[in-house]
Amino acid sequence: xxxELKKTESKGNRxxxxxxxxxxxxxxxxxxxxLASNGINILxxxxxxxxxxxxxxxxxxxxxxxxxxxxxxxxLAAKGLELGVRIDAQHEDVFKFMHRI
Numbered sequence: 001x002x003x004e005l006k007k008t009e010s011k012g013n014r015x016x017x018x019x020x021x022x023x024x025x026x027x028x029x030x031x032x033x034x035l036a037s038n039g040i041n042i043l044x045x046x047x048x049x050x051x052x053x054x055x056x057x058x059x060x061x062x063x064x065x066x067x068x069x070x071x072x073x074x075x076l077a078a079k080g081l082e083l084g085v086r087i088d089a090q091h092e093d094v095f096k097f098m099h100r101i
Contacts, residue, residue, distance in 0.1 A: 013063035014043070014092040017076065019056040021085025023049050028056065031087060034079050038072060039065040054085065059092070 019031060028047065035042060040060050047056035062069070073089050080087035 013061055015040075015060050015062055015069065015072070015089045016092055017056075017058040017060055017087065017089045019047075019054060019058075019080070019085055019087050021054060021080070021083070023052055023054040024084065027054055027083050027085060030079050030083050031056070031058070031076070034072075034075050035060055038067050038075065040072070060089075 017031065017035070019027060021027075028045075032042060035058075040062050041064065042058055042060050044059040045056065046058075047054060049055075062072070065072070067075075069089065069091060076087040076089055
């Protein structure tokens with residue numbers, strides 16, 4: 001019962017992180033470092049290379065993070081500039097709403 005309650009609570013704090021850009025060494029490590037240093041746990045990750053482009057989507061749990069989504073977005077965008085890719089984060093509910101049929 002406690003595990004189910006914890007699962008429900010953390011689901012409301014999930015974010016979708018997307019990364020798109022030219023593939024190069026260190027992108028996954030760089031994004032993971034930003035998330036880990038902000039107390040954010042990666043729950044799932046999917047990535048593929050389309051010719052020379054990396055496309056990655058992560059589901060992450062912000063429930064243990066001291067930062068808000070706005071701050072996280074700024075930090076990920078800065079890391080994206082450093083790596084030469086575009087990194088964005090959206091609350092799971094916003095992502096679902098935008099992609100509903």
